Amino acid sequence: MKLNNSLRAEMATSERRTRSAIRWRHIQRLILWLVLTLISVFFLLPVLWMITTSFTPNNVVLHYPPRWIPASPTLQNYTEAITTTRTAGLGRALANSTLVAVATVILTLLVDSMAAYPLARMNFKGKKGIFILVLVGLMVPAEVTFVSLFLMFNAVGWLNSYESLILPVAASPFGVFLLRQFFMAIPRDLEDAARIDGCSRMRILFTIILPLAKPGLSALAIFTFLLSWNNFLWPLIVMTDPNMMTVPVILAYYVASFAQSLDWGTLMAAAVGATILPVIVFLIFQKQFVRSIATTGLKG
Amino acid sequence: MTIPDSGENPRMALAAAARKGGMAWFAGKKASPYLFLLPFMIIYVVLILYPIFQGLYVSLTDWDMMNPVKPFVGLKNFEYLFFGDPLFWNSVKVTLQYIFTNVPIKVVLGLALALIFNQKLPGMAFHRGALFLPFVINIAAVGILFQWILDPEVGLLNYYLSMLGLPPQKWLVDPTWTMDLVVLVTIWWSIAFNVIVFLAGLQDIPEELYEAARIDGANAWHRFWNVTLPCLRGSMMFVVVMQIIGSFQAFGNIYMLTGGGPNNATNVLMVHLYKTGFFYFQMGPAAAIGVIIFIIVMALTIAVLAMFRKQVEY
Secondary structure (H helix, E strand, O other): OHHHHHHHHHHHHHHHHHHHHHHHHHHHHHHHHHHHHHHHHHHHHHHHHHHHHHOOOOOOOOOOOOOOOOOOOOOHHHHHHHHOOOOOOHHHHHHHHHHHHHHHHHHHHHHHHHHHHHHHHOOOOOHHHHHHHHHHHHHOOHHHHHHHHHHHHHHOOOOOOHHHHHHHHHOOHHHHHHHHHHHHOOOHHHHHHHHHOOOOHHHHHHHHHHHHOHHHHHHHHHHHHHHHHHOOHHHHHHOOOHHHOOHHHHHHHHHHHHOOOOOHHHHHHHHHHHHHHHHHHHHHOHHHHHHHHHHHHHHO | OOOOOOOOOHHHHHHHHHHHOHHHHHHOOOOHHHHHHHHHHHHHHHHHHHHHHHHHHHOOEOOOOOOOOOOEOOOHHHHHHHHHOOOHHHHHHHHHHHHHHHHHHHHHHHHHHHHHHOOOOOOHHHHHHHHHHHHHOOHHHHHHHHHHHOOOOOOHHHHHHHHOOOOOOOOOOOHHHHHHHHHHHHHHHHHHHHHHHHHHHHHOOOHHHHHHHHHOOOOHHHHHHHHHHHHOHHHHHHHHHHHHHHHHHOOHHHHHHOOOOOOOOOOOHHHHHHHHHHOOOOHHHHHHHHHHHHHHHHHHHHHHHHHHHHHHHO
């Protein structure tokens, strides 16, 4: 009986202990959840304010107190941003940016996968040297080449051209590095079988390797698209003709022309317009985008 | 198993025989790796490597856009920057100030956020989306948005400060605050990159290590210092290097928020380069600034890499 009692007492205390441990875990999770919510609010509120302002008429945009839901929402800011004659309209810039981004993605995928394939799969003289050269490119800040690139493109008359934005980013050391990682993970057997059948290296790359490396290709595609779309300094240097300007460059000119007249509604509409496409692309391909950064980050 | 490229197989032999003509060359063993690399190497050499050396050359000349003759002037441009340019040393100071606030904060905060976002909690996908969203907004839009929020007269921030009974500040106009605000906006815009890299690193740490530590009686703090941090060394090195390079390249965030002002308080080297080269068209001095940035970035990158390598060796 005595033994039974002490056993019961022990069981009771251990139960109490687990219960308090569980309660402590609950509290911990609650705190964590609160912190997380605060973080999200910090990152989301400015975006919400941008959207709200874009629907607020310019004549009430400066009213105090600020209103998170506009009293008389309007689309007029958007039409003003697109059709303005103060600077070039946003419409043309959206077309320019899309064209440049798509062309950059296609060229980058082609050039970088062709370069990554021998580095992942073939043995040849100078392979190590070439790979180190590519790695060095990862460390070179592109910005230090802008003065001479500008002078080169100026000399051949390529300022205000799409090529000037597409070509310099197509040979991406980052892309070669990323695709090489994916190519190396593909089993060799398939390739060997194809080579017994007499497939050329080029056909092997396009019919066997690339389809199997789709996750890597889509990751690089998304990354390149966003990088090209959001590229700022180089387009600002090269594109001086309003008809050739990309979205970020046009926005920089909008600030100069609309901020002085305090048309914050129009400015926010332009900012939202500049953001919609990248955000849609990001929401659809979030996984691939995160993977592109994670893969190189891990093995870099 | 590897298979020789030519020999037994008749189609291989055929391809080898036809090597001299057209596309069949790609079947060849010797030439093909170089042919695959050719398009990349042409663009890479002409538009990335050559401009680095060309920039070095331009920095040693008196490069007048209107004058076809570009006389070689030795180190005159560097001499001008060091002793004649009233803004150069200010830019160096401001750049260092930017880097020494931006890099440590973004590395530590990125790791802290990754630790939080690595937990399994309800609604995590939404919270991650919120954190990553600003990263895909282009910097021009971010700049405009924060000019609006931080506006001293009509901005949202000053309104809420006054609600809390705090005095409104002349954000972006008063030099005391501008650098801190630039860093804050930069964190908002780009911390996601570091979080993603650290998250990937965290997910690669084997769970057994934590279990072993737990059995040895290590508490959460010890597990972080003795398991998590050492396992993240690779990610840490990558983030620090990228952060340093990125901070030297910083342009859009500063140009769009302050334009280098007020009173040159945020006139970092890249902004100074842009104004010198593409506003005043002083190509020689601009190229010289580029060379200086290049040398500093290379030296710092190598130093950081060496530091991490030494740590691996203990």
